[in-house]
Amino acid sequence: MPDKRSQLSKADSKRLAEYAENRIDELWDDYAAREGCGIWVRHEDEPSVDTETLLDSGLIEKEERIAALEMGGNPTAAEVKAYQEWWSESQLEGDGDADKIPGYALAVVNDGDGHEGIALILRTGYSFSRITTWLEGIFGSNEEAIAWMRKGGRCS
Numbered sequence: 001m002p003d004k005r006s007q008l009s010k011a012d013s014k015r016l017a018e019y020a021e022n023r024i025d026e027l028w029d030d031y032a033a034r035e036g037c038g039i040w041v042r043h044e045d046e047p048s049v050d051t052e053t054l055l056d057s058g059l060i061e062k063e064e065r066i067a068a069l070e071m072g073g074n075p076t077a078a079e080v081k082a083y084q085e086w087w088s089e090s091q092l093e094g095d096g097d098a099d100k101i102p103g104y105a106l107a108v109v110n111d112g113d114g115h116e117g118i119a120l121i122l123r124t125g126y127s128f129s130r131i132t133t134w135l136e137g138i139f140g141s142n143e144e145a146i147a148w149m150r151k152g153g154r155c156s
Contacts, residue, residue, distance in 0.1 A: 012111065012113075012115045013117070013138050015111045015115070016110070016111055016115060016116075016119070016138045017119075017135060017137075017138050019109050019110075019111055020107065020109045020119040020121070020135050020138070021135050024121060024134070024135060025133055027105070027107040027109070027119060027121055028105050028107075028121050028123060028133055030107070031105040031106065031121070032103075035105070035106070037103045037104060037105045037123075038103065038104050038105075038155050038156040039091065039092050039094075039102070039103055039104070039156045040101070040102050040103075040122065040149050040153055040154075040155045040156075041088045041091045041092060041096070041101055041153050041154045041155070042102075042152055042153040043152060043153045044152075044153075045091075045100060045101055045153070046087065046088060046153075047084075049075055049079070049080045049083045049084065050075070051072075051073070051074065051075060053083070054069065054075045054079055054080075054083055055069055055070070057083055057086065057087075059079070059082055059083060059086060060079065088153075088154045089154075092154060092155075092156045098124060098126055099124055099125055099126065099129060099130075100124065102122040102123060102124045103122070103123050103124075104120060104122050104123075104136075104149070104155065105121045105123075106118050106119070106120060106121075106142050106145055106146075107119045107121055109138070117138040117139060117140065118138065118139045118140065118141060118142055118144070119137075119138055120135070120136040120138075120139060120145045120148070121133060121134070121136070122134055122135075122136050
């Protein structure tokens, strides 16, 4: 796991990560209940876009463009981007599949020696299926963790 908190030595970061991993469910439950959690739609989770999917979305409004797509035309890069943005926003609004799209919590962790960091904790699944929780990394602040997530996708 890369050290995402530059103020900490690798050893300090490792201790904070071990602390968080040993209490991962407790940290999730505590911070998600108190602070709330968000949703992170990673770029790797965005669907590929084919013509049928794009047409079914209703995002294409011009009749001549619809006709061109129905005749075998391919979606443009701008249409693909618009679809993925629309799809991601729908996931962030709660329409996503929690088995695939992780929720996140940002928990303050410290090692008892004065070193403190923010644990980015991710969770997928449902209570009736399988819940998986993991530590994505240790950061210097909530803002750093959110900025890191935004580099790899979109977050609420």
